[in-house]
Amino acid sequence: SIDADRLWSDILGTARFGAFGETGMNRLALSLSDGQVRGWFEAECRAFGCTVEIDRIGNIFATLPGSEPNLASIAVGSHLDTQPGGGRFDGILGVLAGVEILRVLKTSGKQLRHPLTIVNWTNEEGSRFSPAMMGSGVFCGVHDIEVAYARMDKDGVTVDEALEAIGYRGEHAPGYLPMAAYLELHIEQGPVLEADGSAVGIVTGVQGLRWLDIRIGGTEAHAGAFPMPLRKDALVPAAKVILACESVALRHTPGVATVGYAHVAPNSRNVVPGEVRLEVDMRHPEESGLAAMERDLTEEIERLAPGAEVSVVWRKAPVVFDAALRGVIRRAAAELSLSALDMVSGAGHDAAHLAGKVPTAMIFVPSREGLSHNEREYSTPQQCADGANLLLRSMLHADEL
Amino acid sequence: SIDADRLWSDILGTARFGAFGETGMNRLALSLSDGQVRGWFEAECRAFGCTVEIDRIGNIFATLPGSEPNLASIAVGSHLDTQPGGGRFDGILGVLAGVEILRVLKTSGKQLRHPLTIVNWTNEEGSRFSPAMMGSGVFCGVHDIEVAYARMDKDGVTVDEALEAIGYRGEHAPGYLPMAAYLELHIEQGPVLEADGSAVGIVTGVQGLRWLDIRIGGTEAHAGAFPMPLRKDALVPAAKVILACESVALRHTPGVATVGYAHVAPNSRNVVPGEVRLEVDMRHPEESGLAAMERDLTEEIERLAPGAEVSVVWRKAPVVFDAALRGVIRRAAAELSLSALDMVSGAGHDAAHLAGKVPTAMIFVPSREGLSHNEREYSTPQQCADGANLLLRSMLHADEL
Numbered sequence A, B: 001s002i003d004a005d006r007l008w009s010d011i012l013g014t015a016r017f018g019a020f021g022e023t024g025m026n027r028l029a030l031s032l033s034d035g036q037v038r039g040w041f042e043a044e045c046r047a048f049g050c051t052v053e054i055d056r057i058g059n060i061f062a063t064l065p066g067s068e069p070n071l072a073s074i075a076v077g078s079h080l081d082t083q084p085g086g087g088r089f090d091g092i093l094g095v096l097a098g099v100e101i102l103r104v105l106k107t108s109g110k111q112l113r114h115p116l117t118i119v120n121w122t123n124e125e126g127s128r129f130s131p132a133m134m135g136s137g138v139f140c141g142v143h144d145i146e147v148a149y150a151r152m153d154k155d156g157v158t159v160d161e162a163l164e165a166i167g168y169r170g171e172h173a174p175g176y177l178p179m180a181a182y183l184e185l186h187i188e189q190g191p192v193l194e195a196d197g198s199a200v201g202i203v204t205g206v207q208g209l210r211w212l213d214i215r216i217g218g219t220e221a222h223a224g225a226f227p228m229p230l231r232k233d234a235l236v237p238a239a240k241v242i243l244a245c246e247s248v249a250l251r252h253t254p255g256v257a258t259v260g261y262a263h264v265a266p267n268s269r270n271v272v273p274g275e276v277r278l279e280v281d282m283r284h285p286e287e288s289g290l291a292a293m294e295r296d297l298t299e300e301i302e303r304l305a306p307g308a309e310v311s312v313v314w315r316k317a318p319v320v321f322d323a324a325l326r327g328v329i330r331r332a333a334a335e336l337s338l339s340a341l342d343m344v345s346g347a348g349h350d351a352a353h354l355a356g357k358v359p360t361a362m363i364f365v366p367s368r369e370g371l372s373h374n375e376r377e378y379s380t381p382q383q384c385a386d387g388a389n390l391l392l393r394s395m396l397h398a399d400e401l
């Protein structure tokens, strides 16, 4: 079994790359601090006998050879990038648990049949560059590499340039590495496990999502001298659209909808706003529910903000994970006496792309107060260790399949 | 009378300091481009025989001596700073008309009884540093110089540092220059004159204002994994407050209310917003109407966004201009056969501070479509020349008072 203290000290230790405040993380994809933690990850994996390869979108694959020739890898992974105001666990736990598993295998002398590959996927968060889960999407052939390269952050820096800047635009073609199975450990990021009291979640699938960009135009004017009846204030219809997002979600339980980003121009107190840009995130476990939410919101926008430009920048259908691999996790949890709950993931994960390509499953551990994408995000050392042990044992069983 | 072509070519020529796009201006107070246009203004005034003095808040006073000793200055002025998405006329017309008047006096050999002082007031716009009309407020003793020095922009740069950076923290004490009268020419910045068809406006006074800062807190959470009923999304109550501002203004015609600035944190699409900051601008020609608007909005905020922090960062009562000086302007307009409308100013102006200290009045010229704080802001060469000629003649009459 894994060394809980060593895993915990990796979590706290690597948090220095991109830390803010007491416990916050601001390690945006392909930023300098993302480059730093990647360097640490590569070095650590090499120290435990791995070959490290990088593909064209910057995904890092650290592989320990198996005993049987010609078998594809069992892959274990997640992501090291964070939100701008994120925490120390989201994504990070899954990668560091993989590193800890390498150490356990190496020090115990145990060799697997399959190669074992620990993966750090590029830009899972999607905060700096849209869409989220970009690296795994490119790897699985869902996104074209050239399209991904051209995506820009709000300062006009492209993914291509940002990869180049930190030295992580590799040579390997998307999807180059054969995989027999993919397993991901992650924090839940919601309140379900804590409320249920189970030690771990066995993820049955991932809800679908829609990302919409909305641009609402108005006419800049003097805030004191321009009369109310003649105004075209872009922020007033934008406020109505923000409220409509919430009410559309409430009409389609258990759907959720969020306006996480808003930008006002010129954003000066004494100027009637001339433009507002909103970024919307909508999710639902059923494709039909998601389609209904998209239709309702689009209609509401037409009604409340006539002339607004709406573009759906990302549509992802709900995903169901591999039944056999979920069975493997269930058996391993029972062997470890960990209480387990079957549950749908509210958050998106790299595993949701991998599921379209190889047998895939996920393990969740609880998040305190359900908080994530928040500097107060927390899971206990015991919860992290439980998850890592379940990942190790599930991986060992999968190796025998 | 003034040279309309020379005035127009100054307007177009000095617009290169801080220009963007075809006709936009982004010359924030105490920015590099504000420093550039100040240099131009100083040099031009010296070339026409003025002494140039700078006070501690960076107001520039260019003075042509008068024939009678011991008389106080007749001052003419406005401001050369702009909004971030402003136009080429707001404030600028008033200063450049003053420069043009200097040239006319100099070339015609006409000497006034009083000294004539052309003033460029610091930070009239209030976009980078709050409050607006800062330089004239300090000059008139309404704001303490040390308090003004400490005001910060959103990057944490203080007024003091910004003055130092462009070399405009002068030696003269606030209010050092005796003035016999103050006259300001400005574009209207609203649609009243254009609709009325008058050539010029004789401003009877300036409406009062309130500036409120609002901070609404929430809890950052994952936009996919955190259920709707448990959320504390800061942007939802903020949207309600934005709509309440509009409805409070509509209930208090002819009052206006604007949320010109909004900032969402962490401003990432897949994060439930944890904080929103709003900046509100409210105006009304009557103090009682303004007080009612402030009371109503405060109540609405308590109801719609309980726990929100509200601070009133600026309260300014309505101002009435000097009746005798308005009479002087009316007589001069009649002599020039310019149709004139008595009207209240919707926008704030440096003249609104000066009115508390010396006899003060203002002249407006029409704004096309009523647009200002907009790159499309426009007044014709003829309208600018009419305003400058009326300013010149009013000033000559005032000199004889």
Ligand SMILES: NC(=O)NCCC(=O)O
Pocket: A090, A124, A125, A126, A132, A133, A189, A346, A347, A348, A349, B222, B224, B270
């Ligand atoms: N797990 C996670 O936070 N993923 C980011 C993409 C998403 O918003 O679901």
Ligand SMILES: NC(=O)NCCC(=O)O
Pocket: A222, A223, A224, A270, B090, B124, B125, B126, B132, B133, B189, B346, B347, B348, B349
């Ligand atoms: N005239 C003008 O635009 N002044 C700026 C201050 C205000 O918002 O009234």
